[in-house]
Amino acid sequence: MxxxxxxxxxxxxxxxxxxxxxxxxxxxxxxxxxxxxxxxxxxxLPRTRFKGSFRNLTASRLGGKVPFIFASSYLFLLDNSPSSRLIQQIKYGFAPAVGKYLAQLFAKDFQENTAISSIDIIFPIPLHPQKLRDRGYNQSSYIAQGIADIVQIPVNDHALRRRSAVRSQTDQERLARFENQQHTFYMSERNQALFHDKHILLVDDVLTTGATIRAAASYLIKHCNARISVLTLFIA
Known part of the structure; x- marks a missing residue:
């Protein structure tokens, strides 16, 4: 002994x-x-209380250009608030485990949503490879894993890739932002076939204009004939 x-x-x-x-x-x-x-x-923390609702601010902001099965966010991102300090910690303060923990709480809110049961795979929005090397981690991968821990759906954080870093979008109009992202994402032909006709849950840290998520969703719909749902930890 x-x-x-x-x-x-x-x-x-x-x-x-x-x-x-x-x-x-x-x-x-x-x-x-x-x-x-x-x-x-x-x-x-300023919770959105969207939970399993199919009609909410996240869905409204993403609606129009790309069809979604459902979309939701957990927390409002408010200026000079605890949520703004928290996202800084998660993204830049080497505290991605906090994002994973919050995502687990988030997932418990909507795990009874019947649309969840039809999801085949979870894709975190990828970082550009250089940004990933500089930061050392992709916070959205941690958030995706936190959701997966509760809903028991697999995560794939390498199939969807980011081709190049796009120029700053802070002062661009919404349409220009969307067009700026159009050729950002790609997948190998093998992965396009592997995820053909799947229901894919896209996960990101913050929803602002929605241009990045719409671009990723557009690519997956076009090249994989995928059905898309979206969850983000914060909505600005």
Whole structure:
């Protein structure tokens, strides 16, 4: 019998006592049942309450150019708010696990939605390879995995790829943004065949104008005859 095994929980408790995990927003020590965010900060986040509704702001913003089965977002992204601090942590603060945790909570809200059962695969929106190398991770992949943990649908984070980085879109009109993205995404012919006629769930961190998601969806509809649904963690 390995007597050292009994010391592991003791050492872990010792470390946690003197170096407790802190809330990502308020820096207060987390209680044993809390993960990443304290209960107070978690409850203060501006939830959309869209849940399983097929008619909501996310669906409205994406509607028109591309047909979607359903679309939803979990949190509003408001200026100078806890949600704006949180997305900075998730994208640039080396805290993608927070995005995964929030995505798990998000998925519990809509897992009873009957449209979920028809999804075949989850695709996170890919980063350009150079941006992925610079950042070290794709936060949308973590979000997709958090959703997958709850709904038990596989994630594929390599089939859909980003061809090139597009120029800044901050001062472009909506149509120009969409056109700017049109040739951004691609897949191999093998993957086009593999995902032909599938219901694909596209997952991203933030929905702003929707140009990126519409471009990815357009590509998948054209080259895979796919049906598309969308979930984003935040909506601006």
């Amino acid at each position: 390995d007597k050292s095994a009994g010391y592991i929980p003791i050492v872990s408790d010792f470390i946690e006592f003197f170096f407790p995990s802190l809330c990502e927003l308020c820096d207060e020590p987390l209680l044993p049942m809390e993960r990443h965010l304290c209960i107070s900060c978690l409850h203060a």
